[in-house]
Amino acid sequence: MSSSVTVRFTAGNEGRWRITTVQSVIGDTLAPAARLAVAEEPEAATACVWSLSGTTSNVRYANRAELTALRARQAGLDRPEATRAALIPVRKADAWWALAQDERRDILEEQSRHTAIGMDYLPQIARRLHHSRDLGEPFDFLTWFEFAPEHEAAFDALLVRLHATPEWTYVEREVDIRLTRVA
Numbered sequence: 001m002s003s004s005v006t007v008r009f010t011a012g013n014e015g016r017w018r019i020t021t022v023q024s025v026i027g028d029t030l031a032p033a034a035r036l037a038v039a040e041e042p043e044a045a046t047a048c049v050w051s052l053s054g055t056t057s058n059v060r061y062a063n064r065a066e067l068t069a070l071r072a073r074q075a076g077l078d079r080p081e082a083t084r085a086a087l088i089p090v091r092k093a094d095a096w097w098a099l100a101q102d103e104r105r106d107i108l109e110e111q112s113r114h115t116a117i118g119m120d121y122l123p124q125i126a127r128r129l130h131h132s133r134d135l136g137e138p139f140d141f142l143t144w145f146e147f148a149p150e151h152e153a154a155f156d157a158l159l160v161r162l163h164a165t166p167e168w169t170y171v172e173r174e175v176d177i178r179l180t181r182v183a
């Protein structure tokens, strides 16, 4: 796999994604804006309403069987038909970060079936996970999803299933930002 890339999501008046809704799921929301720009290895920040950064990284929890299954099934970003997207920044509670790696894996997968549930929605939903915690950002993760308009209802159903898991009892802030591609 490739090395990590830093990605900046900038809400303002520019970018190829039109922001359709910004909704708090848990905790404080983010301000509304017209457009979202997604930049890899960005230069200096430009004027904006808000800006969030994260880096792609190595996997923490997925085991060999899961990685093999994911790679066989997942679609890449930027498919022509994937004209809808969701940016969902997530912050987890201190209690999560105080756990050991094996305890977090146990909650995420053995108890919550995060990957197993997510696999049901591949390849229609393409995803990329960005880590923000070590950058001193307001969220720990910036999760990004791309899909065709006809798969948005399935994406909503996926969120309902994940929100009902033990893993989500550790989520203390989550904002759901929906987007439509304009360019």
Ligand code: HEM
Pocket (backbone or CB within 6 Å): 058, 059, 060, 061, 062, 088, 090, 092, 114, 115, 117, 118, 119, 121, 122, 125, 126, 127, 129, 141, 143, 158, 159, 162
């Ligand atoms: C589309 C289907 C999905 C699949 C296949 C999937 C799969 C995964 C996998 C394998 C990981 C672990 C990565 C690692 O080992 O480090 C992960 C992490 C994560 N996913 Fe998903 N996921 C999906 C959807 C979602 C959705 C809809 C959300 C909603 C917000 C989400 C939020 C997260 C977060 C926050 C993490 C980081 C968890 C942590 O490190 O504590 N995922 N996902």
